[in-house]
Amino acid sequence: MECKETVVQVLSWAQLLGGPACCWALLCAGRRTEYGRYADPRDRCVANTRLVWMVQEIPALLVPLVLLLSTETRSGAGRSLLLGTFCLHYFYRSLIYPWRTRGRPFPLHIAVKSFIFCSLNGLLQGHYLLHCTAAHCSTAQLAVGLSLFSAGLIINIHSDTLLGNLRRPGELVYKIPRGGMFELVGAATRWRPGPCLAPPSAASPPATSAHEPYNTTGNATYTCTTTGNTTYTCTATGNATYTCTATGNTTYTCTATGNTTYTCTATGNTTYTCTTTGNATYTCTTTGNTTYTCTATGNTTYTCTTTGNTTYTCTTAGNTTYTCTTTGNTTYTCTTAGNTTYTCTTAGNTTYTCTATGNTTYTCTTTGNTTYTCTTTGNTTYTCTTTGNTTYTCTTTGNTTYTCTATGNITYTCTTTGNTTYTCTQGRHKGGGVRTIPRCQI
Numbered sequence: 001m002e003c004k005e006t007v008v009q010v011l012s013w014a015q016l017l018g019g020p021a022c023c024w025a026l027l028c029a030g031r032r033t034e035y036g037r038y039a040d041p042r043d044r045c046v047a048n049t050r051l052v053w054m055v056q057e058i059p060a061l062l063v064p065l066v067l068l069l070s071t072e073t074r075s076g077a078g079r080s081l082l083l084g085t086f087c088l089h090y091f092y093r094s095l096i097y098p099w100r101t102r103g104r105p106f107p108l109h110i111a112v113k114s115f116i117f118c119s120l121n122g123l124l125q126g127h128y129l130l131h132c133t134a135a136h137c138s139t140a141q142l143a144v145g146l147s148l149f150s151a152g153l154i155i156n157i158h159s160d161t162l163l164g165n166l167r168r169p170g171e172l173v174y175k176i177p178r179g180g181m182f183e184l185v186g187a188a189t190r191w192r193p194g195p196c197l198a199p200p201s202a203a204s205p206p207a208t209s210a211h212e213p214y215n216t217t218g219n220a221t222y223t224c225t226t227t228g229n230t231t232y233t234c235t236a237t238g239n240a241t242y243t244c245t246a247t248g249n250t251t252y253t254c255t256a257t258g259n260t261t262y263t264c265t266a267t268g269n270t271t272y273t274c275t276t277t278g279n280a281t282y283t284c285t286t287t288g289n290t291t292y293t294c295t296a297t298g299n300t301t302y303t304c305t306t307t308g309n310t311t312y313t314c315t316t317a318g319n320t321t322y323t324c325t326t327t328g329n330t331t332y333t334c335t336t337a338g339n340t341t342y343t344c345t346t347a348g349n350t351t352y353t354c355t356a357t358g359n360t361t362y363t364c365t366t367t368g369n370t371t372y373t374c375t376t377t378g379n380t381t382y383t384c385t386t387t388g389n390t391t392y393t394c395t396t397t398g399n400t401t402y403t404c405t406a407t408g409n410i411t412y413t414c415t416t417t418g419n420t421t422y423t424c425t426q427g428r429h430k431g432g433g434v435r436t437i438p439r440c441q442i
Contacts, residue, residue, distance in 0.1 A: 063122030
């Protein structure tokens, strides 16, 4: 058979440019390949992952073998050796690896695309090596090439072994692989050089990245540093610890059934959507806008510093402590079934819409306007300093103490079933001075 070099070149360039083009199109559309953890759960066109993997990969093995056996002229030892290493790789990928993997049902539309790619890949590699190249290799080149191929194959098999041992039979969770080449690269299964710069083949699926979603059935510890936008979607059935630094926008969507600790620093906007059935501790510093939407059934502690606007929408069944500093506007919409303590400093406007069934303490300093809309079934203490206007719309079933200083107007619309004490200094109060109501029972 004559060499169809023009056809080989056109198809090779189509593969070379088509891959990045598809990736760019998916990125621009904000889509992920619907495979593994990103598979559409509504997709019913799926099949057993082992069977599908074997069927989609085996053309890259069979097509070169058919070409080798059907060629009329002798290919030469060099060509046969190059093609043999390629076939050896796909012998492992198509006939051995599928029986070592444990994964979710495989989408058929991806399997069809992979089958077409592997068929074309096997045809190009087989035809070019058998009919288009002389493959002249010196003994030294051949030895170095075979050594590299052998090392790559061993790394490939070892990495697959590490991945296969991450999960128990029937378990469908994602974990970070450790050991071997995974200590140096994120996808060690892609390491596969060959003799005389052996021809490339389809890459294996990458290993789990440290900045992608995970599910864990035990305690979980996340220590992450990212320079771009980051999204964390995490589920842990044990205690969870997050120690994260991000220079871009960050989104946390986390669920934990044990105690949770967040120690996070972000230079962009940050969004926390978190549910915890145990105690929760947030120690966070953000230079952009921050949104907390958090639910915890245990005690919760927030120690947060934000240079942008901040929104807290929080529900806690236990005691809650807020120690927060914000240079932008701040909104608290909080419900607490236990005691609550707010120690907050805000350089912008602040709004508190809070409901607490236990004792509540507010120690707040605000340089902008402040609005308190609060309902408490226990004792309440407000120690507040505001440089703007202040509005209190409060309902308390226990004793209440207001010790407030404001340079603007102060408006109280309060209902209290216990004793109430106001010690307030208003910059614009008619007559100036301090207005004190030592004991006002309403």
